[in-house]
Amino acid sequence: MTPQPSAGSPSPASPAAPAARANPPVHDERQRPLRDLRISVTDRCNFRCTYCMPKEVFGPDFPFLPHAELLTFEEITRLTRVFARAGVRKLRLTGGEPLLRRDLERLVGMLAEIPDIEDIALTTNGSLLTPAKAQALRAAGLRRITISLDSLRDETFMALNAVHFPVQKVLAAIDAAAAAGLQPVKVNMVVKRGANDREVLEMANHFRGTGHILRFIEYMDVGNSNGWRLDEVVPAAEILQQINAVWPLEAVPPEHPGEVASRYRYRDGQGEIGVVASVTQAFCHSCNRARLSADGRLFTCLFAAAGTDLRGLLRTGCSDDDLYAAVTGVWRRRRDRYSELRFLATPRQPKVEMSFIGG
Numbered sequence: 200m201t202p203q204p205s206a207g208s209p210s211p212a213s214p215a216a217p218a219a220r221a222n223p224p225v226h227d228e229r230q231r232p233l234r235d236l237r238i239s240v241t242d243r244c245n246f247r248c249t250y251c252m253p254k255e256v257f258g259p260d261f262p263f264l265p266h267a268e269l270l271t272f273e274e275i276t277r278l279t280r281v282f283a284r285a286g287v288r289k290l291r292l293t294g295g296e297p298l299l300r301r302d303l304e305r306l307v308g309m310l311a312e313i314p315d316i317e318d319i320a321l322t323t324n325g326s327l328l329t330p331a332k333a334q335a336l337r338a339a340g341l342r343r344i345t346i347s348l349d350s351l352r353d354e355t356f357m358a359l360n361a362v363h364f365p366v367q368k369v370l371a372a373i374d375a376a377a378a379a380g381l382q383p384v385k386v387n388m389v390v391k392r393g394a395n396d397r398e399v400l401e402m403a404n405h406f407r408g409t410g411h412i413l414r415f416i417e418y419m420d421v422g423n424s425n426g427w428r429l430d431e432v433v434p435a436a437e438i439l440q441q442i443n444a445v446w447p448l449e450a451v452p453p454e455h456p457g458e459v460a461s462r463y464r465y466r467d468g469q470g471e472i473g474v475v476a477s478v479t480q481a482f483c484h485s486c487n488r489a490r491l492s493a494d495g496r497l498f499t500c501l502f503a504a505a506g507t508d509l510r511g512l513l514r515t516g517c518s519d520d521d522l523y524a525a526v527t528g529v530w531r532r533r534r535d536r537y538s539e540l541r542f543l544a545t546p547r548q549p550k551v552e553m554s555f556i557g558g
């Protein structure tokens with residue numbers, strides 16, 4: 200990927216661009232190309248969001264991965280080169296909370312050197328995103344950032360994050376990201392009935408005209424710990440209806456195949472919003488995302504029951520061709536369509552926790 204000029208750094212022309220197309224993507228059994236890789240760099244988080252990592256389950260004694268079991272930055276980079284050879288072009292760094300991993304900008308810099316990679320993004324809760332960290336990530340090659348914020352009211356937000364973390368600090372992180380050139384910032388709001396569903400218009404109003412893109416996420420039955428109930432899901436259609444009644448919207452075509460959010464712009468020119476409707480409008484047909492856990496397992500769906508261990512291969516001295524065969528073999532056999540089958544009476548297996556593989 201061509202490193203993006205941060206203030207003052209010259210942007211070297213990337214000689215590799217034409218060659219990058221020499222690695223066409225592998226396709227799965229539903230002809231979905233492997234294009235996006237989500238890399239979880241830690242299973243730990245400093246929040247305990249009730250819809251993802253409830254503190255009743257992820258308490259002080261929870262057996263998080265010891266450091267020695269985490270992939271090193273060098274291992275992540277080597278694996279990412281292999282994924283790029285298999286067709287990956289876009290990366291998203293996630294967690295847990297990825298900024299808990301020290302010197303993350305060093306990893307961003309290493310990944311930015313991989314010729315085939317066209318885009319590097321980060322999803323964070325913003326709690327550790329200082330202006331200096333935002334600048335360092337941008338200078339290293341980070342292109343885009345998504346910051347989670349479920350409410351503008353401390354009472355609601357603290358109840359959802361369960362660690363008394365204030366709204367103001369996340370708003371400051373959004374400003375820091377924007378000041379560092381990571382614009383537009385995407386802001387993710389998970390909407391849960393009975394928790395923050397009455398604040399949709401308030402959030403929309405706050406981010407209208409800022410240039411940032413607010414995305415409303417349907418509350419999902421991820422993992423096995425959040426006590427998910429369908430009647431606590433606010434369908435995307437209902438959210439759009441609420442907003443459209445006040446600020447008329449129009450649909451925006453997707454920028455690329457496999458885009459997770461459906462996009463809408465305000466007709467009055469005050470910006471864009473998105474909805475991620477995994478529960479009511481499944482988008483498995485175009486899902487081109489693989490996920491790598493912090494301990495080196497490859498998952499082919501957010502709701503998968505198990506992953507394929509790549510760290511074992513890495514740490515027993517295999518070749519890149521062996522890794523490539525392992526990655527492409529898994530993807531070619533992929534059939535995942537959990538969201539399409541969610542309401543069918545298919546037998547249920549315990550799912551991987553979202554905090555383990557990133558959203």
Ligand code: SF4
Pocket residue numbers: 477482483484486488499500501502535536537538539
């Ligand atoms: S449910 Fe699985 S296959 Fe469907 S869109 Fe989500 S991650 Fe992709």
